[in-house]
Amino acid sequence: MTDEKFPPANNLPAGYVPPKVWTWEPGNGGQFASINRPTAGAQTDVELQVGKHPLQLYSLATPNGQKVTILLEELLEAGHQGAEYDAWLINIGKGEQFGKGFVDINPNSKIPALADHAPKDGGAPIRLFESASIMTYLAEKFGAFLPSEPRARAEVLNWLFWQMGSAPFVGGGFGHFFSYAPMKIQYAIDRYAMEAKRQMDVLNRQLADNEFVAGKEYSIADMAIWPWYGRLALDTSYPDAGTFLSTHEYDHVLRWAKQLAERPALKRGVMVNKTSGPLAEQLHERHDASDFLTKTQDKISEA
Template identity: 40%
Template sequence: MIDLYYWTTPNGHKITIFLEEAGLPYRITPVDLDRGEQFLPYFLSIAPNNRIPAIVDDDPADGEQPLAVFESGAILHYLAEKTGQFLPPDLRGRTEAIQWMFWQVGGLGPMAGQNHHFRHAAPEPIPYAIERYSAETSRLYGVLNKRLADREYLAGTDYSIADIASYPWIVPWQRHGQSLDRFPHLQRWFDAIGQRPAVARAYALVAEVNPGADVPSGVFVTGADTR
């Protein structure tokens, strides 16, 4: 059993998507960021950087005590290694998947996150910051678009943790001031992943965990309640 400490953010969605795709049994402990639950001692003992998501694996491969993992990229890598899924077995494919996951963790996530903050959470508008992070988000969309021009997924022909990591950060494209019409290869990839039943199931959890969350339109697909 995987215990998932989760809130309804892009980084949280990465892990629910993986768990649904892999069919791993898991249970969610919500960590309400609005209430400051990420600072509670029990959570800090699992995730010392006070950020979701985090997991505790009750059955690690070494057969020893439960293992805690924090940071979304590290969790995806850990789960891929544990299950043997969504990480290509060959050296080159594996390297492609890992490097594009790190690209998301180091670039797309932080820049889109700052974009969101200055557009929707800052106490007052700062035009320079909005323009800067909107432009950088657009540049990163362009990087994805170019990468996907001649391949189905970020690591090539196989759906991987690189795709799972990046998709949730594209979901709020409208709130980040972007238009997917400008990025046809990214649009094709985005639509294909959005049609995956496991992705629909992952996003359907939002209504259960955080009913008041603002979920962008077009995320849920037919069959969200199927397993």
Template identity: 45%
Template sequence: MIELYYWPTPNGHKVTLFLEEAGLEYRIHPVNIGTGAQFEPDFLAISPNNKMPAIVDTAPADGGAPQSVFESGAILLYLAEKTGRFLPADARGRIEALEWLFWQMAGLGPMNGQYGHFQVYAPEKIPYAIERYTREAERLLGVLDKRLAGRAFIAGDDYTIADMAAYPWINAYDKAPLDLAPFPDVRRWQAVIAARPATQRAWALTKEVNPDAGKPMSDEEKALLFGQGAKRD
């Protein structure tokens, strides 16, 4: 059993995409990041960076005690190795998939996150920040579009954890959509993944777990998410 600590955000969706594709048995523990559930001691014990998602595998491959994993990229890699799925077995294919997994973790996710923050959540419009992160988000879409030219998926013909990591971060902000018209291969790839039954099941969890998804955030919720500092006991 995979115990999944989750909230329906782009990073949360990565893990449900894998679990639904692989058909692994899992149980969701909602982590409402708008109410500060990510700071509760029990959650910090498995995710010390106070970010979700995180998992606890109650039946790890080594037969030992339950294994906890935090960071969405590490979770995808752990689950791929556990199941032997969605990560190429050959060395070169594996490296390609991991390159693009880490590209998402270091680039597409953080930069699109900053784009969304300054476009949607910031208390004031800062033109420099908006332009800076819009241009970077568009640059990364261009990188992905070139990569997908002539390929079904990011690492080649097969769907992998690289695709699962990147897909939720393509136009993650309904209130600030990026123009995908210049990126035909991204649009083609996005449509193929969106049509997968497992993707549809994963996205259906959004309203089940958070019925208020899509509603404006309160000032209190924003303060919890964006006002964190270095707290010491």
């Protein structure tokens, strides 16, 4: 029976008709096909390493990973020495997020994941997954970057969760089809480009009247939003995405993105667990503040 509303000849690939029941086939997923699966749970028995600090982070410098390392470096910059941490590299391209130790912390097998071995109640370690959960926990633990006044706190959380709900359309939607999919699909790119630009407009309007996203104070909302939308505004996210989306038009986002990019703690935070780009900007693991001076990949290559 021919579908008159959606003729198969117009599908991509031409003639494709969705089956009544979807089944997984190796190769689905474009660039990430080698690690994508339709099931959860551990695939290997690999345990996680534990360093000397109470806070143990297992991550990669994707935008979601950078949110947490920016916050940790900002906490240290602000004098919270209890925020010292070990950052262990989880190479998602090699499927390390499916090791048993990682899955024990994050059953969803996504970075970042964090274990606090010195929680305030003195009890067993606390596991944390989902970047917003980690950031809220750390902000509350150290009493920083999340206001206590109810209205200001609510505004920060509004924008933190706006980012969590919106960014998948930018990353898994626009970014995937623009940069990673095995073919260029105009419908998908148009659909997600429109949504990415709408979100940039939302943020631009908010920043027109506010120095920072949630108002007058720098907060975890800024730290969560910058790796996604700040980098997009600065055209340092997906190759050529800034040009394609005309992100220079969002002048208030661009002002904010440049302002945050000059913060020393943010500069350090985006380097942690980074495995691409200039070697001087890659710190695969971070176990001490001095590592930024002695253990970036350019220093290791020279040794």
